Amino acid sequence: MRERVRREVPVELAEQLSVFWADAAGVRDGAGEHDRLPEVDRLDLLESGRLLAGNDVRAGAARPRTDDLVRQAAEFALAKFDDAYLARLRDPDALLDGGPRPVTKAVLFPVRFLYTKDTGRVGRNDDAATWYPTRHPHGALVAAAAAWRTEPPDPAAARELLVHHLRPIYVIFAEEYARALRLSGDLGLADRVASWGTSVR
Template sequence: MKTNNIEILALINYLKQLIIKSFKSDAVSIYIMGSLARGGFSEIASDIDLGIVFSGQLYDAKEKIKIILSDTKKKFPTVNNKISIFWGSIESINGQIEAGRYPPFDRLDLINHALLLSGQDVRSLLIRPSKKELEIASAYFSINNLATKERIKEFYDCARIARKGVVYTTKTILFPARFIYLQRTGEIAGNKESSHYYQCNFKGPGTKLIEIGYYWRLNNLPKDLDIVSNYLKEGLCQLYINYINIYIQSMDKYNEIEIRNKLEKWKKEITG
């Protein structure tokens, strides 16, 4: 596991025990995912990602997981990292039934990078998502989460982003690099690898923004938020245009016209 933070390690162990206790009638496989498994974990900005694969029924899993998350946050109030739990059965993860929470991006992360915490390793039974599925899911995620009215306003007033703190700011900066890496390679990577890939393959103010964004992710934002706003003003639009253009080409290739049109609309909205 890619952290030596005693409190975070204790939190993960507490989560593991709580999951086992809550689902004692089912055999469960519990995994560490994300940057805690791949590397590049930031105590300042990273999420704590866990994955659960059930062998039994899923009918009450969602409610139990809500309780588990609530109890854990109360137990560890000083850990500010967001905790995400992905869950499902082999059948739901493989798309044979509709249930659980394993988007394609996180399913691939589970298959390729996760570390087993408890139970039997069942990843050999899971179906790897296709590159097409990953790209379409990434485009949908972007449209639904990064192209909102509030997000679009932020392109014209970057101080809004800086004021929301290091997690929000660095995710805003680094998401495009991660999705570009996925589209170009068919693989997922952490922020370190994807930001390095962007810097090696693109030029301009967006590249400088990626470089400084990754530095901020590890070291926090400067106290003078005007510095952050200025970097964002110079590079954010170019970064997102590069990203959107790449995914427009992908949606053309897959004949996903509706998604393509939404991406075009988004690009127009952020470029005025």
């Protein structure tokens, strides 16, 4: 369905479409074998979903556990942050050439994941960007990236921020996620995240 929308509705919002599904039990208790509803998206549905038809089945639903949110975010990150992604992190000029959206996504992805780990909440851009500088270093880049979402950056200033702060934010993400995964007993996944973090340095 996503590819059809992107093909038939060639606008920027089509690129942001995600399609999930679950039955009532999946919404209330977590996705089953034949559902596609990651826990962070189930949390988003429970907190912010709008009923369009039928009966609202969210009352009394089990809130996703933070350990599950962290595990699924780590799995997503390892799948997304491949060698090509890592090469872009090392090339701020290429990131900036892609325009504001790719560069702000590159900055805010790990920030949103860290917000979810610490709060157990959905890592929305504005919330995560406000929260991050109060708890972690390299907040100057995060604050700037939040502003770049509505106002294009000055290339020279943006490049300087990316060179000095982008990869360290990913290292913080990897270190904190590896620590959280070890505490929850997910040792194999923790080792993979830590190894990826080493490759970012």
